[in-house]
Amino acid sequence: MKANIPTRNKIKLNWFKSKANLDIERNINVQYDATSVSYNKHNWEVSVKYVLVKQGDPKEIPVNSPMTLYKGGLPFLFLSTAGIIGNKIISEELIDDDIKIDDDIVQVIEGEEKVTYEDASDPKQHIEVRTRFDKISRRITIENKLDNEIDLVLDFKQTKDVTFVKSTPEPSTIEEPDYKFEIKIPSEEKSRITLELQAKIVKRVTKIKPEFIRIEKVKPDFIKKEGQ
Template identity: 65%
Template sequence: GENIDLPVNSPMTLYKNNLPFLFLNTSECIGNKIISEELIDDDIIVEDNIVQIKEGEPKITFEDALQPKEHIEVRTRYDHISRKINIENKLNNPINLDLDFKQTKDIMFVSSQPEPSEIEEPNHIYQINIPPESNAKVTLELQAKIVTRVTKIKPEYVKKLKQ
């Protein structure tokens, strides 16, 4: 897959025995796979995938640039992102984990499967109990605000240059 720009810093932390042991962050993306830091004990395997991105329609506005002949084209769009976290327990005993997803000004929580165990804005916390040699999934539906800025010469000056 091609690289897709995702807003950075939509932090998720996985807690085991109240200690954070994995940080999932959308800041590093290769195609549609998120690179989660491999800080995991071998007993627990976490896969964090972006399964779908629906790009929103960009709204275009203009801001003044430093040069009077230029302006900044600002494109803002809201993408819908489906993110699936799969956690596998390789141990012979059950484990209890807390997954803490924190929304930011650029990444908004829309819905999830299952529902969060508790919500303390901006955090959405999932208490996950995984039986031995089983796995659990959390699917997050998120809205990401993507803003790009391009400095362009104002159209009225472009015409003058062509003459």
């Protein structure tokens, strides 16, 4: 390719034109710990990325190249490339503000507390470990505010403290610790998922061992003083 590059100027050259298949990947990642699982409300965000599978020879496009998406001849989204894998051009991930998610607590059933003891660093003390398994029900509502139907994947990842029990609807794929829900939501409609979870709640209290607890006696000095 030959060109003139004048000083203090920008020049634009045609590089390639190609047809491509477009895939819009929307994801919601949901994960709780022993504390956050019982929060009244969570507001999760939907991440969206555009994947273009180009026809023809692969092209090396640098990361962070500006990319403008046009619909009906008008630009509607400005973003940049995040990576290229062969013929796949992957955009950066953005937060989709047109998809709203409300995650509300429905029910908490506290389990029976079991008490065990662990050694403390002080031999006169021990740690009282109170463990209970709570059953927690949460409802996630996803609202599509776009004027077209969308596909998205909600990925619930269980943790060591919060495990999956069941859900309505059932997960589309289970690859522990990931429970994935493939959801299709028509324009301006809502979709709901109810998760039933088990949370392991552990509380630790350091206490003096019973055999080392002294009962305070009233000192006789007071009585003596009274007698004088």
